[in-house]
Amino acid sequence: MRELLRDARVRSSERAFVVEGPRAVAAALDRDARFEAVYLGPRADVAFPELTARLAASGAPVSSLRDGVLERVGTTRTPQPILAVAPMPVVSRDVLARDGLVLVGVALSDPGNVGTILRSAEAAGAAAILLGPGSVDAYNPKVVRSSAGAIFGIPVVDAVSEGWSAVEALDALGELGRQRLGAAARTGTPYPEVDFRRPTAIVLGNEAHGLGDDITAHLEGHVTIPMGGPAESLNVAMAASVLCFESARQRS
Amino acid sequence: MRELLRDARVRSSERAFVVEGPRAVAAALDRDARFEAVYLGPRADVAFPELTARLAASGAPVSSLRDGVLERVGTTRTPQPILAVAPMPVVSRDVLARDGLVLVGVALSDPGNVGTILRSAEAAGAAAILLGPGSVDAYNPKVVRSSAGAIFGIPVVDAVSEGWSAVEALDALGELGRQRLGAAARTGTPYPEVDFRRPTAIVLGNEAHGLGDDITAHLEGHVTIPMGGPAESLNVAMAASVLCFESARQRS
Numbered sequence: 001m002r003e004l005l006r007d008a009r010v011r012s013s014e015r016a017f018v019v020e021g022p023r024a025v026a027a028a029l030d031r032d033a034r035f036e037a038v039y040l041g042p043r044a045d046v047a048f049p050e051l052t053a054r055l056a057a058s059g060a061p062v063s064s065l066r067d068g069v070l071e072r073v074g075t076t077r078t079p080q081p082i083l084a085v086a087p088m089p090v091v092s093r094d095v096l097a098r099d100g101l102v103l104v105g106v107a108l109s110d111p112g113n114v115g116t117i118l119r120s121a122e123a124a125g126a127a128a129i130l131l132g133p134g135s136v137d138a139y140n141p142k143v144v145r146s147s148a149g150a151i152f153g154i155p156v157v158d159a160v161s162e163g164w165s166a167v168e169a170l171d172a173l174g175e176l177g178r179q180r181l182g183a184a185a186r187t188g189t190p191y192p193e194v195d196f197r198r199p200t201a202i203v204l205g206n207e208a209h210g211l212g213d214d215i216t217a218h219l220e221g222h223v224t225i226p227m228g229g230p231a232e233s234l235n236v237a238m239a240a241s242v243l244c245f246e247s248a249r250q251r252s
Numbered sequence: 253m254r255e256l257l258r259d260a261r262v263r264s265s266e267r268a269f270v271v272e273g274p275r276a277v278a279a280a281l282d283r284d285a286r287f288e289a290v291y292l293g294p295r296a297d298v299a300f301p302e303l304t305a306r307l308a309a310s311g312a313p314v315s316s317l318r319d320g321v322l323e324r325v326g327t328t329r330t331p332q333p334i335l336a337v338a339p340m341p342v343v344s345r346d347v348l349a350r351d352g353l354v355l356v357g358v359a360l361s362d363p364g365n366v367g368t369i370l371r372s373a374e375a376a377g378a379a380a381i382l383l384g385p386g387s388v389d390a391y392n393p394k395v396v397r398s399s400a401g402a403i404f405g406i407p408v409v410d411a412v413s414e415g416w417s418a419v420e421a422l423d424a425l426g427e428l429g430r431q432r433l434g435a436a437a438r439t440g441t442p443y444p445e446v447d448f449r450r451p452t453a454i455v456l457g458n459e460a461h462g463l464g465d466d467i468t469a470h471l472e473g474h475v476t477i478p479m480g481g482p483a484e485s486l487n488v489a490m491a492a493s494v495l496c497f498e499s500a501r502q503r504s
């Protein structure tokens with residue numbers, strides 16, 4: 001468990017990840033997650049009777065842990081009374097052809113941002129997320145936590161597993177007929193003027209460095225959220241949220 | 253410095269707060285911040301020559317600190333080589349009458365969320381933020397950091413300093429002719445149907461508990477960001493971003 005939480009290579013070889021805390025576990029069940037194992041701290045069944053009943057009914061093997069064990073395993077500041085191990089979903093690249101927006105993360109490094117992007121994308125009805133090489137692992141515990149269940153609700157395609165470089169991933173999206181637009185702080189098309197009813201992929205760059213020239217050469221254009229005043233840029237998760245919901249608005 | 257960073261009461265009595273790190277300090281200068289004092293770690297002048305020159309030119313008193321001092325003072329995981337002390341701006345309640353959206357935070361408890369809301373609100377050209385009783389202090393170091401300079405770019409009215417309860421703050425906004433709309437995960441007016449060209453205040457509730465009945469009784473209605481699938485709610489900062497930019501879109 002400790003290794004699953006702390007080491008992306010262990011998650012990858014075990015094809016499993018950990019969901020921490022009653023809220024996240026409940027949000028996973030809301031999305032029909034199946035757990036390989038559930039661990040309850042002392043008195044978790046008393047504190048969360050409804051959730052522990054749901055977990056028992058789900059057929060997942062539930063174990064109770066002694067006082068002090070979860071504290072040594074979990075990654076959250078406040079120890080969580082419930083941890084659950086979930087198998088990594090098998091996501092086919094075919095989801096990229098689904099109806100709805102695709103978001104592409106190129107070297108997104110902040111797990112809180114990636115989790116928040118998953119949450120907004122799921123809520124806005126996006127088709128999928130594609131994470132390029134150098135992005136944080138989607139099953140990192142901070143991503144899982146900040147996704148608030150969305151890691152179970154929206155397919156995440158891992159470019160590395162597909163054998164794609166970032167440029168090859170963009171090529172694949174282009175072959176599916178998607179317009180590929182980089183999110184840019186300035187000089188792109190103002191987002192209300194973008195036609196999101198067309199199949200679209202929005203490409204989000206690294207929080208500090210944006211999109212490189214190699215990526216830009218594989219885009220049809222850029223989209224910008226017009227900003228006033230001295231603001232240099234938006235947080236990438238905020239920008240993604242605004243664009244996801246503009247897509248949903250235009251398509252509704 | 254340690255107390256200014258760690259204790260809201262000290263910030264309040266000293267009327268000062270701390271900006272941590274070269275990016276945040278540069279973003280503050282971009283917004284014409286005046287610092288009372290600047291502290292540089294060893295070699296900060298070599299690592300950030302342009303910024304240290306700007307700081308010197310700004311007239312702020314600059315001191316150099318010995319190795320290991322900043323590490324003991326700062327609140328960030330990675331010690332920051334530059335810290336600066338800024339006076340708290342004096343914000344009059346008159347800013348609430350300005351053109352543009354007002355966001356009201358009722359008991360917002362997460363500093364990262366509040367900072368992100370400041371950042372989006374500034375970038376979207378909102379008029380002001382009003383923080384109600386029980387909200388995190390706007391000059392908390394995590395708020396300052398995640399605001400990316402916006403704490404210097406958008407006025408933040410503190411209801412407590414104005415002697416207002418949350419309900420009295422809403423009354424004040426109503427007297428200014430603003431429609432007061434609570435952000436709700438369900439059952440409100442879909443946000444594209446809200447007329448943001450009217451003077452508007454969007455009221456954001458606590459991350460876990462939402463808006464209480466006492467608040468709801470002082471609203472004209474609710475606004476909802478339609479969500480698909482099993483998503484229960486959006487992160488409050490993402491919801492605020494979407495609403496701020498919808499307001500900007502309608503008003504542009």
